[in-house]
Amino acid sequence: MKRLAKWRLLPLFAVMALLAGCGEPFLSALQPAGEVAQLQFDLMLLSTAIMVGVIVIVTVLFIIAITRFRRKSENEIPKQVEGSHKLEIIWTAIPILLVFVLAIPTVAATFKLADVSPMDEKNEDGKTDALVVNVRANLYWWEFEYPNEEIVTSQDLIVPTDEKVYFNLIASDVKHSFWIPSVGGKMDTNTENINRFWLNFDDAAADEAGRIFYGKCAELCGPSHALMDFKVKALPRAEFDQWVTDMKAVTEPVQAETAEAQAGQEVFNNSCIGCHAVTPANTTPEAARMGPNLTDFGNRTLVAGILENNEENIKKWLKDPEAIKPGNKMTGKYDLSDEEIDAVTEYLMGLKVQE
Amino acid sequence: MSTYAQKKGVGAVIWDYLTTVDHKKIAILYLIAGGFFFLLGGLEAMFIRIQLAIPNNNFVSAGLYNEILTMHGTTMIFLAAMPLLFAFMNAVMPLQIGARDVAFPFLNSLGFWLFFFGGIFLNLSWFLGGAPDAGWTSYASLSLASEGHGIDFYALGLQIAGFGTLIGGINFLVTIINMRAPGMTYMRMPLFTWSTFVASALILFAFPPLTIGVFFLTFDRMFGANFFDHTMGGNTIIWEHLFWIFGHPEVYILILPSFGIFSEIFATFSRKRLFGYSSMVFATVLIGFLGFMVWAHHMFTTGLGPIANAIFAVATMAIAVPTGIKIFNWIFTMWGGSIKFTTPMLYAVAFIPSFVMGGVTGVMLGAAAADYQYHDTYFVVAHFHYVIVGGVVFALLAGTHFYWPKMFGTMLNELLGKITFWLFLIGFHLTFFIQHFLGLIGMPRRIFTFLPGQGLETGNLISTIGAFLMAVATIVLLVNIVITSVKNVKVGNDPWGDGRTLEWALPSPPPFYNFKQLPLVRGLDPYWIEKMNGNKEMTPAEPIGDIHMPNNSFIPFMISLGLFIAAFGVMYRVDHAWGLPVLIAGLAITFGSMMVRSIKDDHGYHIHKEDLLEDEDKGVKA
Amino acid sequence: MQAEEKFTPETWPASPEKSTLEAKNKFLGFWLFLGGETVLFATLFATYLALKDKVPGTDHALAKDLFEMPLVFLMTMILLTSSLTSVYAMYHMKNFDFKKMQLWLGITVLLGFAFLGLEIYEFNHYVHEFHHTFTSSAFGSAFYTLVGFHGAHVAFGLAWFITLMVRNSKRGLDLYTAPKFYVASLYWHFIDVVWVFIFTVVYLMGMVG
Structure with a gap:
């Protein structure tokens, strides 16, 4: 069925491929990089194919109608046709069939994507065999907790490829939505309940995208x-x-090594550690984890989720977070001099669990 | 005699409009107020597109952007599209069924003033500390977290305007059921009347959930309730359900009357009766019915589970069937007809491919599993603008040109009308077509800026250029309106020459009592039937007699004003001591006015037979 | 038939509530309004069921702790009876007996006040004995909103009846005033029906647990 659909959709594929060229492999839903995104992409193609078919039929009839039946003389009175049962039955029945063609794979896919049963299969340690990540969305940062591994990280989600990764999703303040476009559709993070779904990250596609995918709040x-x-x-x-x-x-x-970094660590311990942990253990209660965990900060791809991770940007961010992320919860929580910011930056840059 | 035909001063004209209960004048009020809010919403749209023209733009700040996007949506839906449709319903529907007015002229006026004051209240937020900033959907966790009074303006403004809409809906329903002229059976009603009927029924059943939802929001924000506060046992998903149980039917409240307008235009300018009239009626009713069964497709990613998602997905796709029936019926109305491409007809013709585009993406969005990708991206933005601009706004522009002579007695300039049309059509597709792809390549909706290097630059720039074309089109339309009004060349009953329904049998504009004698309706498209039989006008169904008319009243204005004042009291009660007295004073004005209305008898007045005959002799067009 | 025309019991039509076009419109419009009200209350019921017993801590009273049968049963009986007395009033309206109509309406109003008084006592009881308030929990908000909305309808209905009775005490019945009384009594029946649902959904189901 799938192969047949693909074969029929060759011309459409060409168009899609062309359009896919506009998007970026780390961001575009049109360049699926995993089982979920692929399933959704196939469904998009199927629905697009049906819909393009409908558009073609309507357009042909429409163009004939508006070209052939222009008014030629002011006196002409066309025949007042009431309708045609035959035609009306045709254009009721065919859409019903088309809807069925689309509805069946839709329902199948909807159930498949909702299957999170491995999350409930606990082994003797009370843990799951499947990899589970607890996602907690906050104004405006993301926390990723690995309950089986008992570690917490923030902003950079680290996942293994070519296996199903299961997610628990919740928001700590207002509703957000967790979306990695090239890997799969989104799921909301509600404030009152945990939503669950799974994704699968394709290794070859990840390699092509430079091992980094972009995630967004939707x-x-x-x-x-x-x-x-x-x-x-x-x-x-x-x-x-x-x-x-x-x-x-x-x-x-981790104890800082250089003198400046040590000074920075001191400042950090006085001003920052109330919100930001620098150890990954998930033993602190969620409510106390008020800011992103910075254990592996030196390896972050970006500062504040949007700026390139370098010294200059860290300083810029620490000096005036409001200018970079309006409405963030860090603004005004600390009062640091330029020297202190330099020192903290030095310290933060050194926080790396891997070289 | 004929005092009502005398020239009046400006003050008297204003007073007349403030107190009028005449459906034709209320229609003009709706048109002006709705048009004003449409320009406001359009201006907000331009700010949005300018901000998104290039990455990392700082034309507006992040917070201000959220206010603009919220007000754009809220204004366009509640204060522009719906009131403008109400303008045409008021102007045309009573004429189409051969009625002298709506069932409740007083309530008609009350409905308008409630909408007007609600809209003004909402927009005053710009000057009083900031507009609402949680999107037109105002999802509960964010709307509770939002600081300042923005969301309070949203909740109270919509509540007041919503009462007005509800009243309007009931009024139209009763009018259509009770006030049809002799011979005007249900299955002879023009499609615009039918769609008004179904849309009004949708209003009646869809607005109460919004009313309640907005009450909850008001109670939570201003009276310490906990409906949506999960730390106190509340649940924000309730808001999502209530909002969409209202919100989805709302879409049909907008689109069905638009379908109605197009149905009239297709038949008129094809000189052919509507193809498959009964299936059109059936499809309209069915769409209205299904409209209540699909709300959760706005919540596929909320986590309702696969069973709910699958059911709502299939129900959503099912709506494609009656909508498809309509599209084909319109095409086959033109088929074999004698098509004249007037400005309204151009919009109608362009509507078919534009709306089909929006319709098919709607079915795509209905495929739940794939919707996880589309949801809350620019794909959705593109979809609903194709439906609402390609469907509703096209219909409003078409209706404006089509019914302008009936409302004002003079024709809009056809050349300028066609220029508006082409600019708008091209601008519209340029703006929104590309947005489908922006969404698919990873652009979430409601973002105040985007970063370079994510492949989003070109698409956004194209989109902004398109928006400017639409803005120019709107300016041309305004110029057209000014020129037309200045020239004011009077036209006769049937200025398009192809009128089919009852309204074209009347003078333009019709006298304030509409029909001197109620017409006898002998079939679908009654005026066309009479014309084909060689008659110049409708056959009367009654002898000339006294006509009972309602008196003008200032009370609707006062009732609405009272609620407007009370809303300030509710909102500032928490900050200022004067809040409570203002609340009480406002409610006193409202309930006091209502008391006056119920205690003081108002039997209206009669136009006497002799005056009507005298008018006829003089050929006065009142 | 003219609205202001004077009648005798003999000339009084069988359905005075819908003998003129205005009255017909009012009659139909009011039924439609009640349709909208039904959706309004349905929404409140749905919310109540979703938030029932949703409280932030274990020290909060739940439905099964709060409600007491005797009081609620008494309130139900009073309101049901008031519906019956308003039927009597309409019966006399149709028979063109203005005095008796006013009398039965008066009894209806008294019963309405009794109901409202008991409701106020009930709310007061919950607030002071159980600290179950509008702001104490989502359950509290939902409960007081649903039952309070009904209570506000009762209060409005009473004000409506009283206004009609006072305003028309001198001029009696004609085709202009009869529909007004009729529509007000329709409203009263609606309030009664809503209460039956509140009694079942909130109180009976609440006591079961």
């Missing part, structure tokens, strides 16, 4: 909704396991 959540981006690092399983091991190795805040 529900209006305040002034910086547009800037509530996150990144997904999709790694082969072995590298992912290594990252988990390295993270778990950090049980105490």
Whole structure:
């Protein structure tokens, strides 16, 4: 069925391929990079094909009607036709059939994407065999907790490729929506209940996209909704396991090495640690995790989700977060001099669990 | 005699409009107020497109952008599209069924003033600390978190305007059921009347959930209730359900009367009766009915579970069937007809492909699993603008040109009309077609800016250029209206020459009592039937007699004004001591006015037979 | 028939509430309005069911702790009876017996006040004995909104009846005033029907748990 549909859709494919060229592989839903996105893309193609068919028929009839039946003389009175039962039955029955053709795969796909039963299959340790990530959306940052691995990270979601990754989704303040366009459709993070779904990150596609996918918030959540981006690092399983091991190795805040970084750590411990943890353990209650976890900050792809991770940008962000992300919750929580900001920056740049 | 035909001063004219209960004058009020809000919403749209023209733009700030996008949506739906449709319903529907007025002229006026004051209240937020900023959907967690009074303006303004709409809906229903002229059976009613009927029924059943939802929001924000506060046991999903149980039928409240307008135009300018009239009626009713069964397709990603999503997906796709029936019926109305491409007809013709585009993306969105990708992206933005601009706004522009002579007695300039049309059509497709793809390549909706390097630059720039074309089109339309009004060349009963329904049998504009004698309706398209039988006018169904008319009243204005004042009291009660007295004073004005209305008898007055005959002798067009 | 025409019991039409076009419109319009009201209350019921017993802590009273049968049963009986007395009033209206109509309407109003008084007592009881208030929990908000909306309808209905009775005490019945009384009594029946649902959904189902 799928193959047949694809064969019939060749010309459409050509158009799609052309359009896909406009998007970026790390962001575009038209360049699926995983099982979920592929399923959704196939459904898009099927529906587009049916709809293009409908448009063609309507357009042909429409063009004939408006070209052939222009008024030729002011006195002509056309025959007053009441209708035609035959025609009316045809254009009722055919759309019903088309709807069925689309409805069946839609329903099948909807149930398939909602199948999160492995999340409920606990082994003797009370953990799941499947990889589970608890996503907590906050104004305007994302926290990713790995309950089986007992670690927490923020902003950069690290996942293994070519296996199903299951997500628990919730928001801590207002409603957000968790979306990685090239890997699969979105799911809302509600404030009162946990939503669950799964994604699968394709290794070859991840490689093509530079191992990084872009994630977005897809529900209006305040002034910086547009800037509530996150990144997904999709790694082969072995590298992912290594990252988990390295993270778990950090049980105490890492002591800074250079003198300036040490000064920065002191400032950090006085002004920042109330909200930002620098150890990955998930033992602190959620309510106390008020800011992004910074354990692996030095390896972040971006600062604040949108700026390139370099010294200059960190300083810019620390100096005036409001100018970069309006409405964020960090503005005004601390009062640091330029020297202190330099020192903290130095310290933060050194927070890396892997080199 | 004929005092009503005398020239009046400006003050008297204003007073007349403030107190009028005549459906034709109320129609003009709706047209002016709705048109004003349409320009306002359009201006907001231009700000949005300018901000998004280039990445990292700072034409407006993030917070202000959210206010603009919220007000654009809210204004366009509640204060522009619906009132403009109400303008045409008021102007045309009573004439189409051969009635002298609507069933409740007083309530008609009350409905208008409630809408007007609600709209003004909502827009005053711009000057009083900031507009609402949680989107026109105002989802509960964000709308509760929103600071300042913006959301309060939204809740109270919509509540007041919503009462007006509800009253209007009931009024139209009773008018259509009770006030049809002799011979005007249900299955002889013009399609615009039918669609007014179904849309009014939708209003009656769809607005109460919004009323309640907005009450909850008001109680939560201003009276300490906990409907949506999950820490107190509340649930924000309730708001989503209530909003969309209203919100989806709302779409049909807008589109069905638009279908009605187009049905009239297709038949008129094809000189042919509507193809498959009974199936058109059936399809209209069916769409209205199904409109209540599909609200959760706006919530596919909320996490309702696969069973709910699958059911609502299939129900959504089912709406394609009656809509398809309509499209084919319109094409076959033109088929074999004698098509004249007037400005209204151009809009009608352009509507078919534009709306089909919006319709098919609607079916695509209905495919739940795929919707997880489309939801809350520019794909959705493109879809609903194709439906609402390609359907509703085209219908409003077509209706404006089509019914202008009936409302004002003079024709809009056809050349300027066609220029408006082409600019608008091209601008519309340029703006919104590309947005489908912006959504698919990863652009969420409601973002105040986007970053460079994500492949979104070209599409957004094209979209902005298109928006400017639409703005120019609107300016040309305004110029057209000014020129036409200045020239004011009077036209006769049937200025298009192809009128089919009862309104074209009357003078333009009709006398304030509409029909001197109620007409006898002998079939579908009664005026056309008479014309084909060689008659110049309708056969009367009654002898000339006294006509009972309602008196003008200032009370509707006062009732609405009272609520307007009370709304300020409710809102500022928490900040200022004067809030409570203002609330009480406002409610006192409202309920006091209502008391006056119920205690003081108002039997209206009669136009006497002799005056009517005298008019006829003099050939006065009142 | 003219609205202001004077009548005798003999000339009084069988359906005085819909003998003129205005009255017919009012009659139909009011039924439609009640249709909208039905949706309004349906929405409130749905919300109540969703938020029933949704409280932030274990120390909050739940439905099964709050409601007491005798009081609610008494309120139900009073309101049902008032519906019956308004039927009597309409019966006399149709028979063109203005005095008796006013009398039965008066009884209806008294019963309405009794109901309202008991409701106020009931709310007061919940607030002071159980600290169950409008702002104490989502359950509280939903409960007071649903039952309070009904209570506000009762109060409005009473004001309506009283206004009609006072305003028309001198001039009696004609085809202009009869529809007014009739529509007000329709409204009263509607309030009664809503209460039957409140009694079932809120109180009976609440006591079951």
